[in-house]
Amino acid sequence: MTGGTNGNGAVSGDLRGTGSPVPRIIPGEMVGRGADCRALDDLVQAVRGGLSRSLVITGEPGIGKTRLLEYTAQAAEGVRTVSMAGVESELRLGFAALHRMLVPFLDRVGVLPAPQRGALGSAFGLAAGSPADRFLVGLGVLTLLADVAAEQPVIWLVDDAQWLDRESLEVLGFVGRRLYADGIGLLFGARDASPGLTALDGLPTRHLSGLEPAAARALLATTVAGALSASVAARIITETGGNPLALREIAGQLTPDQLAGRSPQPHRLPVGRRLQGHFLRQVKQLPAATGTLLLLASAASSDDPAALWRAAALLDLGPGDADPALAQGVISVHPRVTFRHPLIRSAVYEGARSGDRGRVHDVLARIARQDGDQDQEAWHRAAAAVIPDQDVAASLERSAARAEQRGGYAAQAMFLA
Ligand SMILES: Nc1ncnc2c1ncn2[C@@H]1O[C@H](COP(=O)(O)OP(=O)(O)OP(=O)(O)O)[C@@H](O)[C@H]1O
Ligand SMILES: [Mg+2]
Structure with missing residues (x-):
């Protein structure tokens, strides 16, 4: 325990109210x-x-x-x-x-x-x-x-x-x-x-909820030494919900090229160990079937509940298995599948054993195939593959070509990577 008199209003008021352009601030200073x-x-x-x-x-x-x-x-x-x-x-x-x-x-x-x-x-x-x-x-x-x-x-x-x-x-x-x-x-x-x-x-x-986007951008700007692309910043802010700790940790875990938007970002943004550990502990207390359902939801590209239940059925899981997570507010499924916080989703995904992750990606690939969505299928098959697979690589190259045709250079790069 510490005690003492403090006497300096060190935080400058103009930086608390945020606005564009992003103010230049000193690391450690308060934003928003x-x-x-x-x-x-x-x-x-x-x-x-x-x-x-x-x-x-x-x-x-x-x-x-x-x-x-x-x-x-x-x-x-x-x-x-x-x-x-x-x-x-x-x-x-x-x-x-x-x-x-x-x-x-x-x-x-x-x-x-x-x-x-x-x-x-x-x-x-x-x-x-x-x-x-x-x-x-x-x-x-x-x-x-x-x-x-x-x-x-x-x-x-x-x-x-x-x-x-x-x-x-x-x-x-x-x-x-x-x-x-x-x-x-x-x-x-x-x-x-x-x-x-x-x-x-x-x-x-x-x-307290997350920082306002402008404040979150200002905080990111203090954390990232090099270039930061606007779309990468926007994605980080969305996935972290403006949580300052997550903003800083995620920015610290991406490479300079990823931050600058020059190389593809990971499918799910990495979450700092501290946050991840906290969220994981919550999730680990849920029944195993619920955990698998959450993993499925975390790996799914769609937030459509119907798609989730179809995929769940392939793993012998049903809507009832979501109940413990719903009761704890970890996830909601109406009208869309949403995690209480994007960080929980990342923690669930990253905290899973790779075999389990592969299993849910495999199921999601089968659903995508039923729906005739070749890109999704290729993507999930790649994520499910634990060893390099020629067949998967070929279908990813085809997806990359399709992405290029649509002008989706980031998607193209992601498939090729
Ligand atoms: N408004 C802000 N401006 C700049 N940095 C911030 C701001 N809010 C938080 N941070 C930084 O983000 C990190 C996390 O914040 P903090 O430790 O205050 O979170 P917390 O709510 O106390 O978390 P916990 O529940 O784990 O204790 C710290 O490094 C902190 O300095
Ligand atoms: Mg604290």
Whole structure:
């Protein structure tokens, strides 16, 4: 845990509002998020003025929650900020997070009325006694925070709140709902759909979605040293949904020629290991049949549900096998087959064993053949082939020739590659 006063508004305002042409920005600088930054500026200003505020920033991994907490620390002129983050391994240790949050201030427990002091003492294992009364712990924390803030307004920046133990979250939710005018700020960053977060219900929340296209382009421009073709940038932005982490990681994994649009891009864009691991863990918990269905959907070129069910039937799978994924919101199939996030689709595809990938491509090739779509058939047969195959190569060359005739040079290059 770190603490300290920060005092420079390092982020220049003109870059937050985005527009064309793409602004030149320094790596690490904030792009986009104008409305979020203004909300955080307001929070800082209120706390500086002696009011209290709480706010929960939610969003998927890599979307920029931590970045906004950093922004707040930089923008908090005249306000003390104390940062801490939840730790996954402490998830089940009752009051562990609260203890870490308050350790620097525990020398003040003397200011607390005896029952509150006792409750905090037993919550933190400092004193033997009956189990901590949550209400008294909450009141004790409130009193303690107010005592700290009486010297200088303070904002606690609590990141990765999804990994805070349940007890700490409940106390912080209790405190957040009772803040009024002590110069206290409680700002949380938390991943979406984390079960324990209901403890923070009732606190103001901002949900982050992907960056606006212009901001996403600006971020890409800082990540890519060489040339970046507009169509490659557009594809990266679409496939990442403007997720800043994914934007950066994907840009880092493509070659300079791919980024410049001089050589073909992979069928599915590579996703950074961190994001992929996260999404894969979610998907791996689903039944095997559901996983195969998702793999099929991730490899399919069409988002037509009817085509998906036809292909699924060839693998002895049916619409019922999609139910667990539908229930978790991983995918939806009406009116089109769509993954909740394009990154999940990539993670499913890349995380699969190559044999399984080959199997679904083989099925998709058979469906394409039934539909008389030679290009699709050739493409899926190539993707299914684990060893070089003359027959497949020949059909790909024919597809490349057809693509050239249509003026599809990128498609031509892809088939030839
Ligand atoms: N608006 C932005 N401008 C520039 N860079 C950004 C922006 N938002 C995020 N980033 C960068 O993208 C990366 C991912 O952002 P960040 O770590 O804040 O995501 P997160 O939501 O906290 O993810 P996680 O849930 O995994 O903790 C970081 O390198 C961060 O600096
Ligand atoms: Mg984070």
